[in-house]
């Protein structure tokens with residue numbers, strides 16, 4: 707009796723301990739996104755409307771929209787605008803980032819560069835869709851893709867059964883600038899970037915784990931391995947081995 711009530715107490719506690727930090731980060735991250743997406747105020751008051759000058763009004767510089775990819779929504783985000791008959795890939799450039807838990811605080815510089823790059827991409831006549839994953843917020847997604855932080859994924863999305871190729875590039879996290887990101891993307895090739903093997907294990911769309919439908923469960927598994935303290939593991943293993951004997 708005692709044991710069962712103790713277990714009933716302990717389970718929600720464990721769950722709260724596992725979820726708590728991420729919930730907190732999520733809230734923070736939404737604040738961050740809010741400020742990211744906020745438009746610079748345009749001074750409209752006291753301005754005489756310009757009539758018929760024949761010139762276009764000066765364009766307000768805004769960053770290119772960055773879509774946050776989540777475990778539940780990344781596939782929809784990538785595929786929404788894909789028509790079944792299209793043969794030209796829809797290009798995505800995704801920053802895989804993290805804070806203290808997954809990037810050990812080394813992603814600050816690349817985050818700043820990314821923000822700068824989002825302004826630079828907005829100025830270009832053609833640029834990829836921009837995506838963002840923070841592995842502190844999306845640990846299961848990152849684990850299911852076996853994605854490390856501080857890297858860029860260039861994803862050329864094509865309607866299935868056509869293959870969606872993915873190139874991965876790590877830029878120098880201590881020196882990276884927005885221009886580095888724009889240049890690296892513009893000059894990307896399978897020589898200078900690492901291609902994720904379409905028939906390999908972890909390719910999010912064509913990989914073995916994805917096609918077997920086990921990528922997400924594995925993501926949870928690897929995530930749990932990282933999150934569960936080792937003493938809980940040891941207690942679990944000792945219970946298991948005792949009950950087997």
Ligand SMILES: *[C@@H]1O[C@H](CO)[C@@H](O)[C@H](O)[C@H]1NC(C)=O
Pocket residue numbers: 781782785866910911916
């Ligand atoms: C992603 O979406 C595409 C197109 O809607 C679909 O064919 C594919 O099965 C989806 N993949 C996953 C892993 O959900």
Ligand SMILES: *[C@@H]1O[C@H](CO)[C@@H](O)[C@H](O)[C@H]1NC(C)=O
Pocket residue numbers: 805806811
């Ligand atoms: C990340 O780690 C640094 C240094 O250890 C600390 O100052 C900072 O508060 C931490 N940030 C978060 C969000 O926990």
Ligand SMILES: *[C@@H]1O[C@H](CO)[C@@H](O)[C@H](O)[C@H]1NC(C)=O
Pocket residue numbers: 878879880881
């Ligand atoms: C990044 O750049 C710094 C400064 O140029 C250099 O010292 C460091 O070795 C570089 N790191 C990598 C991983 O190339």
